[in-house]
Amino acid sequence: MSMQALNTTPNLEAPDDFYEALIEAHQGLSTEESHAFNARLVLVLANHIGSLPVLREAFEAARGS
Template identity: 70%
Template sequence: MVARLVTDPQLESPDDFYQALIDAHRGLSTAESHALNARLVLLLANQVGSLAVLQQALDAARRCGEHGGHEAARTDD
């Protein structure tokens, strides 16, 4: 059984997380902000652990960016 990416809302406090993310970037240069994002992605990838799920997330994020909307990230089709 291959693990599947969960795209249904799971974040218990999305507004608080968004604020924390904005706060983490406050005062950083563009390069520092990009480096922070890279470190965050690697930490979260380690938490997920499954290459199959991470690939699904990469594919979903890519589709979302190509189509300009979050619905393109759905994987339950």
């Protein structure tokens, strides 16, 4: 999958369902386990995106730049 630019427009079909699933994924985890889960999730999604320029755009967007 080749991506040219980061899509920052709302794109989730069911954002509330996504948020609920994310919270559920953290249920029962300690703070340390939760941080490790988040790190693994970021790496899985970064691999799915596969484009360093797009990932750099995401870093900037996440920092609020």
